[in-house]
Amino acid sequence: GYRGLARINLDARTQTGYGPLRRFLRIEAASPTGTPDLHHGTQIRIGNALPSTGIDKYGRVEQYFHTDKAFVQFAGLTAGRASSFFHFYAHDFEFGGGTSGSDVYSTNLLAYTATVGNGFSATISMEDPSFRRSPVYSPTSAAAATVGSTSTQIFGQANSLIPVVLGVNAAGQPIGFGFTDGIQRNRMPDFVGVLRYDQPWGSAQLSAAVHEINTGNVISQGGFLGTNSAGAALTAVNANTARTQSEYGWAVQGGLKVNAPFIAPGDAFYLQGAYAEGAQMYTGNG
Known part of the structure; x- marks a missing residue:
């Protein structure tokens, strides 16, 4: 190729x-x-x-x-499409995006950075949540009857459902994957806060982000939708069950960069770690 x-x-x-x-x-x-x-x-x-x-x-x-x-x-203001201020390493030394890191793609943002002095700075950023979305799976779709089904019509095509067992419910029945919720609204921007320290030897940064997960109804393009809490089978008509409209995910990250000009000009060592719940895209994994 x-x-x-x-x-x-x-x-x-x-x-x-x-x-x-x-x-x-x-x-x-x-x-x-x-x-x-x-x-x-x-x-x-x-x-x-x-x-x-x-x-x-x-x-x-x-x-x-x-x-x-x-x-x-x-x-001190940054406005437009840019790398998220959550990023630290941001794939500076890479030509292809094949690793797990915080830099997925740019996002639309409005941010303000204040220089405190002695190398310290602080940033608060409002960022477009669309670029940090992960799939949302409906719990009402993860019913036992979906496991081991032979085929169904999904998006107009015949597909074989692979039996994937995640565990068992309270009745001892196996639980499988459900359909994806295709509706995630933009109600709140992602809020990112950053503390950064820059010196001739390198840099250090602490990042945090909050991401709203706002969902709609389950997808119902054919196939079995699962059962509700009463054990009744869901259909495309009655699948609008009570659900949590919004939850908040979050992510944190710490990074350290050490300049290494003794190897060659421009060389540096990077170390970073990130953790997220409900905002996995901030870790580079959707």
């Missing part, structure tokens, strides 16, 4: 009476062929649902073109 990759960076800076005004734009393009198992950063950061096969359904070459970043910075 072959890959044609392009990246254009435009970085304009102007000194004003209130400090530097910066405008940054990054446009990425890709043309991969015959590389079904070879990911590239453009395809991952654009948020494609499925891995690239290199060709479309007609056998033609797939093309990608997107705006990875487009933001303005002035007097």
Whole structure:
């Protein structure tokens, strides 16, 4: 297979009476062929649902073109599409996004950074939650009758359901995966807070984020929907059972960077760890 990759960076800076005004734009393009198992950063950061096969359904070459970043910075404010301030390492040394890290793709945000002094800074950021969504599975769909079913019509196609047993319920019946909730509304932005310390030897950072999970009803495109709490079978008509409309997920991360110019100019060591509940995309895993 072959890959044609392009990246254009435009970085304009102007000194004003209130400090530097910066405008940054990054446009990425890709043309991969015959590389079904070879990911590239453009395809991952654009948020494609499925891995690239290199060709479309007609056998033609797939093309990608997107705006990875487009933001303005002035007097401590950052506005536009940029990397989340939650990030620390952010894949600085990578050409392909194949590792588990906090940098998935850019997001739309509005942030303010205050410089405290002696290398310390603090940032508060409001960020688009759409870029940090993970699938939500309906608990009403995880009924025993879904396990071991032979086939059903889902999205107009016949599919064999693979028996996946996660455990048993109170009655001793096996529990399987349910249908995905396709509706996740944007009611609240993600809120990110950061404390950072920069020195000639390197940097350290603590990050935290809060992410709202706002759901709709279960998906009901064919197949068995499961049972409600009374044990009655759910249908496309009565599947609108009582549910929790909103929950809040969260994530925390700590990072350390140590500059290593004694190896070669620009070299550095990175160490970071992240933990999340209900906001797994902040750890790089959806």
